[in-house]
Amino acid sequence: MKPLSHYSAKPSHYNKEAEAYDAFNENHSRVINLVLEGILKNHKVKTVLDLTCGTGSQVFWLAKYGYEVVGSDINAKMLKIARKKAKEQKSDVKFIKGDMRTVRVGKFDAVITIFNAVGHLTKSDFERAMQNIHENIHEDGLYIFDINNLSYLLEGNNITKLTIDWQEMVGDTKVRQIQYSTIDQEGILASFDTCYTQNGSDKPKTSKSSQTLQVYTAVQLQEMLQRAGFEVIHQCSVDGSEFIERKSDRILTVAKKVRK
Numbered sequence: 001m002k003p004l005s006h007y008s009a010k011p012s013h014y015n016k017e018a019e020a021y022d023a024f025n026e027n028h029s030r031v032i033n034l035v036l037e038g039i040l041k042n043h044k045v046k047t048v049l050d051l052t053c054g055t056g057s058q059v060f061w062l063a064k065y066g067y068e069v070v071g072s073d074i075n076a077k078m079l080k081i082a083r084k085k086a087k088e089q090k091s092d093v094k095f096i097k098g099d100m101r102t103v104r105v106g107k108f109d110a111v112i113t114i115f116n117a118v119g120h121l122t123k124s125d126f127e128r129a130m131q132n133i134h135e136n137i138h139e140d141g142l143y144i145f146d147i148n149n150l151s152y153l154l155e156g157n158n159i160t161k162l163t164i165d166w167q168e169m170v171g172d173t174k175v176r177q178i179q180y181s182t183i184d185q186e187g188i189l190a191s192f193d194t195c196y197t198q199n200g201s202d203k204p205k206t207s208k209s210s211q212t213l214q215v216y217t218a219v220q221l222q223e224m225l226q227r228a229g230f231e232v233i234h235q236c237s238v239d240g241s242e243f244i245e246r247k248s249d250r251i252l253t254v255a256k257k258v259r260k
């Protein structure tokens with residue numbers, strides 16, 4: 001099969017899945033949200049900028065724990081859902097539209113980009129985003145993010161562990177998503193989806209799509225962060241356990257802004 005090229009995602013990338021996003025992903029975020037809150041608490045963080053907030057999974061979680069949080073994302077549909085949830089919860093959290101490579105919101109104790117979000121960028125655009133994140137953080141502040149671990153995905157048959165077959169009700173519609181993935185030495189993770197949607201007893205509609213993510217080894221991330229003015233102070237698995245290069249499926253990285 002011809003390998004797919006990887007480009008930074010367009011702002012519209014999540015348009016199709018925005019409505020069903022929470023039904024499929026909200027439960028999967030709980031573990032990382034819990035670990036994230038523990039890290040922020042240990043570092044006495046008070047203000048957080050979430051630069052890839054999506055529908056607000058981390059934003060609402062952290063606001064509940066008393067953090068002052070601002071959510072930003074490039075996709076208008078994901079933001080619309082986040083704002084609707086804020087209204088329903090009578091939350092005064094602010095959501096703004098912005099690109100993590102360029103948006104300037106102010107100075108925060110920590111910036112976060114969670115759930116493989118930076119994989120949507122090419123390597124060079126991620127370096128650009130890191131430099132912009134640097135500008136949005138106080139001196140000695142933190143940048144915290146997770147991404148799939150390339151060393152794990154290249155090991156044995158681990159890539160097949162990403163295969164999914166999920167079914168959820170989204171309103172009155174039954175949605176089934178089947179996905180398999182491939183990985184190459186350059187860290188291009190390609191996923192191929194078949195999605196069936198069925199309203200009541202109507203004939204199911206089938207749609208096919210594919211997407212790519214850029215994934216990294218722990219060492220590659222350390223080198224890139226160092227070039228952008230950060231020092232990696234901790235890397236662990238997304239459940240907070242010790243990071244093991246060929247065994248941890250994702251890498252949660254905590255980097256500190258270095259004084260220039």
Ligand SMILES: C[S@@+](CC[C@H](N)C(=O)[O-])C[C@H]1O[C@@H](n2cnc3c(N)ncnc32)[C@H](O)[C@@H]1O
Pocket residue numbers: 009014025029051052053054055056057058072073074075078098099100101113114115116117120121
């Ligand atoms: C997998 S979702 C994660 C959302 C949320 N953090 C969560 O855990 O549910 C990735 C998000 O990154 C956003 N995104 C992708 N490229 C972006 C960019 N260049 N700037 C800002 N947001 C971006 C997408 O719109 C999407 O909402």
